[in-house]
Amino acid sequence: YQMLRELVNERDSLSTKSIPLIVTKGISNECELFYEGFTNPNKRLITNDEKWSSNEALAGLDSALHYELIIYDSDPAFMLDVLRNLRSGSASYSLFATEYQLFNSGITNDNFTRESEVICAMSSYLSYQDSKTLLFVEAFRAHFGIEPNLYAIRGYDIADYHIQHHLYGGIPMRGIFLGFDFTQDRQNRWVELRRFEDFDWKLLR
Numbered sequence: 001y002q003m004l005r006e007l008v009n010e011r012d013s014l015s016t017k018s019i020p021l022i023v024t025k026g027i028s029n030e031c032e033l034f035y036e037g038f039t040n041p042n043k044r045l046i047t048n049d050e051k052w053s054s055n056e057a058l059a060g061l062d063s064a065l066h067y068e069l070i071i072y073d074s075d076p077a078f079m080l081d082v083l084r085n086l087r088s089g090s091a092s093y094s095l096f097a098t099e100y101q102l103f104n105s106g107i108t109n110d111n112f113t114r115e116s117e118v119i120c121a122m123s124s125y126l127s128y129q130d131s132k133t134l135l136f137v138e139a140f141r142a143h144f145g146i147e148p149n150l151y152a153i154r155g156y157d158i159a160d161y162h163i164q165h166h167l168y169g170g171i172p173m174r175g176i177f178l179g180f181d182f183t184q185d186r187q188n189r190w191v192e193l194r195r196f197e198d199f200d201w202k203l204l205r
Contacts, residue, residue: 004096024072061091118196
């Protein structure tokens with residue numbers, strides 16, 4: 001969430017036509033702190049009751065404005081309810097989400113027709129458009145005579161990271177599928193932003 005907020009702030013901190021829109025089930029201390037971190041003075045927070053009735057107002061958002069949407073909840077049903085109401089209206093919006101929200105909510109890539117833009121914060125991603133992936137697949141196939149599955153690719157990344165860590169220290173590293181960043185603590189903090197474009201998730205940063 002923090003990386004998504006940083007991107008929104010960089011793009012729209014002073015814009016009067018593009019507004020950060022945070023939608024949540026119910027307000028919490030964490031959500032309040034997250035919302036206060038947006039620098040655009042026109043930011044908007046929508047909270048809900050048990051029936052999610054506030055989501056209905058999303059259908060009537062001002063069509064003269066563009067909204068930078070972050071749903072501060074990972075409940076798949078709530079995600080779909082927010083998007084259903086937005087899609088029934090005429091306002092322009094971009095969706096900023098985490099990989100858990102998108103890939104566990106039942107939203108498939110071919111559904112992104114109403115959104116102006118979809119940006120996802122990911123901890124891992126496998127792209128068969130990437131030359132590094134294609135080289136690995138070709139070498140694996142030549143050596144073993146079969147296609148590598150995700151477990152083989154994940155295992156290669158983990159082994160490669162430990163080799164690189166032993167040789168050069170614990171600097172952040174992007175493998176074929178996984179990313180590694182243990183520079184802050186013992187937890188892997190790797191996050192990258194990708195934009196959905198031409199039915200693929202293109203690296204944004």
